[in-house]
Amino acid sequence: MHSASDWSRALAAPELPAVILLAGDELLVLEAADATRARARALGYGERTRFDVESGFDWDDLARAGAGLSLFAARRLLDLRLPAGKPGKDGAEAIVAWCAQPPPDTVLLISSQDWSRKHEANWSQAIERAGVAVHLQAPRAQELPNWLGQRLAARGLAAEMEALDWLAARTEGNLLAGAQEIDKLVLLVDAGTRLDRETLEHLVSDSARYDAFQLIDAVLAGAAARALRILAGLRAEGEDLLPLLGLLNLQLGIAARLAGARDFDAAARAEHLWQARAAQFRRALARAPQARFWQRCLVWSGRIDRMVKGRESGEPWREFERLLVVLMQPRAAVALA
Template sequence: MELKPEQLAAQLDAGPLRPAYLIAGPEPLRVLEAADAVRAAARRQGFAEREVFEAEGNQREPDWNALAASFRAPSLFASRRLIELRLPSGKPGKDGAEVIAEFCADPPQDATLLITAGEWSKQHGGKWSEAVARVGQVAIAWAVKPHELPDWIERRLRARGLRAGRDAVQRLADRVEGNLLAAAQEIDKLALLSDGGTLDVERMEALVADAARYDVFRVIDAAMNGQGAQVSRMLAGLRAEGEAVPGLLGMVVMELQRTAALARVAARGGNLASEFKAQRIWDSKQPMYRRALQRHEAARWETFVAEAGRVDRMAKGREAGDAWVALERLLLAVAEPRARRLLAVAH
């Protein structure tokens, strides 16, 4: 049976870990938190070893032979092991599917397999995921729909010991615009700042951040996730609120430079996982960068960085043009490869 990630997390205290878990879906926060719940349960149950398998360097897939060998090998310290398999694409391929199915056919007594995937659809599943479901559990983190977001926020508020009126909950939902990570961060902050009373709209407005730095993170995330419509809407909101382009560009340039560095590593077949660690990019954010890297080659990211410099010159009056229009065209090009022609029009 397919579970929601939150249902899986709630069941983990009911008994020993099962041989296998598959947690997948397009909502990174829900995938990350469910996987963290499995890891925490493993620690409570005495799992002393943890191995991680994922694609590295110029490989498109993990080393399936190494994974199969790990399944067969006994624990070094006669302890239980949590073996993690990370599949950003959600597709193990023929060889990977066979390795996973063989594990599930005869799971070793000392190991639990945790598979996480950043993408999922009806077409992603197959005999391998059905094998996981037979011996373990499958949890799919579908994106929270707009009409579901207030209920999601209200449940998370209650879990943090907070109460809020329905209007206040809706105000927070309107602000985060479907970004669960942003909502979670705001709720954690509310837990620190709240005086214990029920939050009404006015109190919510007073406590929820309204800083441009926070807003520009949301704009950049929308661009990196390919959400062009949200980019345009949020930029229009920032402009209407009186924000200035130079105040936003610092974070835009930083993120473009970071992604360009990741693209250079990927282009030369380097270890992308190590670069994520070097750049201090959270696990929950890595699928976003991977999706963005798939849309554009390394040279194009360098072009985006250069274009950001041109926007900066416009904003400072050193080059003719509307800096807001140029910034929107740049971020739309990041979000959608077909929008690159907008950059050509700008020159």
């Protein structure tokens, strides 16, 4: 299989391969798939059809999509999500058949967030013959500080090597955790800043700042027990509720716009969401897909803001907790009434 650097160079080629498999670390696959879709749009692949391979998926849908003619664009991208990297017998046969005779003006992009030698089989070999298979491996422990440094540089920040070593140790090799920490730092530090270890450790370890972001992550993930535990800790430490409301309102606004968009991926790009963050919103919207739900939550948050400022009666911390519960468990939305 090809490496990430091989694929980065291949994306600059005049044409995309007919079949593409991106497999490996979740974050790297999400970002590589996003770059591939962007390249496809630039090359005139104006129509995209997404397939999510879950239990009961009908592999005949793939064959029908290949046989059908596009009504909207001359070139098409079929975006097949295969999370576990195991298509099963029917899926393997469908992919081998596709690779034997790929339809013209069509690219099949297959992405998997799990990969090892045990996944290699006739269907992945067929992909390599018809197109390209890319293994996106997470950097090894000794490579992680440089990976974090490159990611910081891409966001307009820099850090001393001692600081990067500390951040790598803190995130314990978890790329998504490292990316999230960098995403938070971008909000806290001016562009062009060079971070030493002491400054970085203070920013990341500051419990109020750190836990506020962790709270939002838990809410988007629907992790109720974790979110309520973090919230209780923030309240016990005397955290001001208004900054938490402000941070939550930003996320509610994004969620409302994403829910109301016809094309989630295009809307996520417009919001400047990196792929792992967009995936968090996608999971949140799977629980509550209607834009109206998120708009009502924004109204509720506005009421809490007025309670904090003494302009409306009520217990703001209790209302904030109730709002978070509804966000994580939309069936509890009777509380909105």
